[in-house]
Amino acid sequence: xKSFETRNLIKGFGYxxxxxGCWGTLxxxxxxxxxxxxxxxxxxxxxxxxxxxICLPLLMMNLRGVMQITNWARATAFSLLAGPMYGWLVNxxxxxxxxxxxxxxxxxxxxxxxTAFLSAQGEKINKAQIGxxxxxxxxxxxxxxxxxxxxxxxxxxxxxxxxxxxxxALFALLLKRxxxxxxxxxxxxxxxxxxxxxxxxxxxxxxxxxxxxxxxxITQTFVQSVLASIVVVFTFARAVNYLGATVSSTLPAxxxxxxxxxxxxxxxxxxxxxxxxxLAMISCGFVVCTVSKRxx
Numbered sequence: 001x002k003s004f005e006t007r008n009l010i011k012g013f014g015y016x017x018x019x020x021g022c023w024g025t026l027x028x029x030x031x032x033x034x035x036x037x038x039x040x041x042x043x044x045x046x047x048x049x050x051x052x053x054i055c056l057p058l059l060m061m062n063l064r065g066v067m068q069i070t071n072w073a074r075a076t077a078f079s080l081l082a083g084p085m086y087g088w089l090v091n092x093x094x095x096x097x098x099x100x101x102x103x104x105x106x107x108x109x110x111x112x113x114x115t116a117f118l119s120a121q122g123e124k125i126n127k128a129q130i131g132x133x134x135x136x137x138x139x140x141x142x143x144x145x146x147x148x149x150x151x152x153x154x155x156x157x158x159x160x161x162x163x164x165x166x167x168x169a170l171f172a173l174l175l176k177r178x179x180x181x182x183x184x185x186x187x188x189x190x191x192x193x194x195x196x197x198x199x200x201x202x203x204x205x206x207x208x209x210x211x212x213x214x215x216x217x218i219t220q221t222f223v224q225s226v227l228a229s230i231v232v233v234f235t236f237a238r239a240v241n242y243l244g245a246t247v248s249s250t251l252p253a254x255x256x257x258x259x260x261x262x263x264x265x266x267x268x269x270x271x272x273x274x275x276x277x278x279l280a281m282i283s284c285g286f287v288v289c290t291v292s293k294r295x296x
Contacts (some may be wrong), residue, residue: 008050008242009243011238011242012163012238012239012241012242012243012248013243015235015236015238015239016158016165016235016239016241016243016248016251018231018235019232019235019236019239019251020251020254020255020258021258022228022231022232022235022287023091023152023232023255023258023259024068024103024180024225024255024257024258024259024261025223025227025260025262026115026223026224026227026228026232027099027102027103027255027256028099028259028262028263028266029219029220029223030043030090030091030094030201030223031094031102033066034091034094034095035215036216037207037211037212038179038183038207038212038216039206039207039221040091040092040094040095040204041089041201041204041205041206042206042207042220043085043087043195043220043224044088044091044108044201045086045201046085046198046199046217046220046224046225047087047224047225047228047229047272048087048190048193048194048196048197048229048295049193049194049197049198049201050080050194050224050225051190051193051194051222051224051225051226051229051230052190052191052193052194052198053189053194054190054226054230055113055186055187055190055191056187056191056228057186058059059184059187059191060192062183062184062187062211070292071082071180071184071185072192073157073187074174074178074180074191075185075188075192075292076192077174078102078171078174078175078185079189079192079193079196081167081168081170081171081174082168082171082189082233083193084193084196084197085188085190086164086167086171086199087228088189089160089162089164089167090102090106090160090164091165092157093105093106093156093158093160093161094157095157096156096157096160096171097157097158097161097219099259099263099265101157101158101161102157102161103255103256103259104140105112105158105161105162105165105258106161106164106165106168106255107138107165107166107254107255108136108165109137109138109161109162109166109169109172110165110169110172111133111137111163111166111168111170112133112137113165113166113169114168114169114172114173115133115277116228117169117170117173121195124285128288128289129217129288129289131283131284131288132288132289133285133289134285134288135281135284135285135288136281136285136286136289137285138285139278139279139280139281139282140256140278140282142274142277142281143279147242171242172248175237175240176240182234182237182238182290183234186222186230186234186237187206188248189233190229190230190238193229197220200283230256236248236251239251254282254286254287256278256282257279260275260279
């Protein structure tokens with residue numbers, strides 16, 4: 001029994017590590033793309049419309065497995081929570097705030113909201129988990145504890161991140177409750193998301209394809225449509241399956257560690273001693289949450 005639990009824990013960590021790595025990469029590349037001239041609408045289109053085109057033939061190959069109306073209803077609910085609305089909220093908020101705020105606020109809000117929902121539904125959350133979450137939140141606070149400014153756009157960005165955290169928390173809870181066929185559901189989600197967002201994109205402000213280097217469009221197409229819409233959804237859902245919603249909700253807390261490290265390696269961002277201390281606290285809090293959940 002213990003061997004089975006250990007294997008599940010290792011699998012959960014593996015899927016969680018891939019999830020966090022992709023999320024961190026997405027944050028850094030999205031921030032750079034916005035600074036290079038991409039609009040939030042462009043990145044949202046690449047994330048959902050292109051992934052929908054990729055998934056459509058794969059969905060048609062498995063049409064018998066997705067004929068039930070219930071599956072389409074659930075895929076639509078997932079698309080409304082983790083689809084274009086979520087992507088646009090994060091992209092727009094990232095356009096209004098520094099990279100560190102996007103990396104910190106979305107996981108913090110997601111973690112707090114998920115924990116509150118699970119507690120309200122009667123799931124037991126022990127003191128060690130509460131303490132670990134407290135350490136994570138404090139570490140995240142230290143990471144962004146710098147002059148925030150009174151600009152209206154900063155407040156708007158924080159509000160958008162709060163809404164994104166709420167949407168992703170609900171997505172994680174529904175994943176746990178419904179126990180769907182994951183591969184088929186991802187295909188359905190992306191097709192529905194593409195159908196929903198394409199007319200919105202065509203009627204909204206967006207960049208001219210020729211106005212930006214083609215290599216940037218190719219890079220963002222891969223990152224947004226493959227990593228963000230297919231790989232991350234799959235690996236996060238598997239992490240929820242193996243680790244549970246409570247521990248999985250703390251996975252995004254490691255995103256700042258990955259994002260800041262990538263920003264330092266790729267773009268020369270300097271990691272200060274205070275940032276290192278904050279990141280160490282976040283990692284310790286995550287370990288406490290994971291170990292206490294396993295013991296429970």
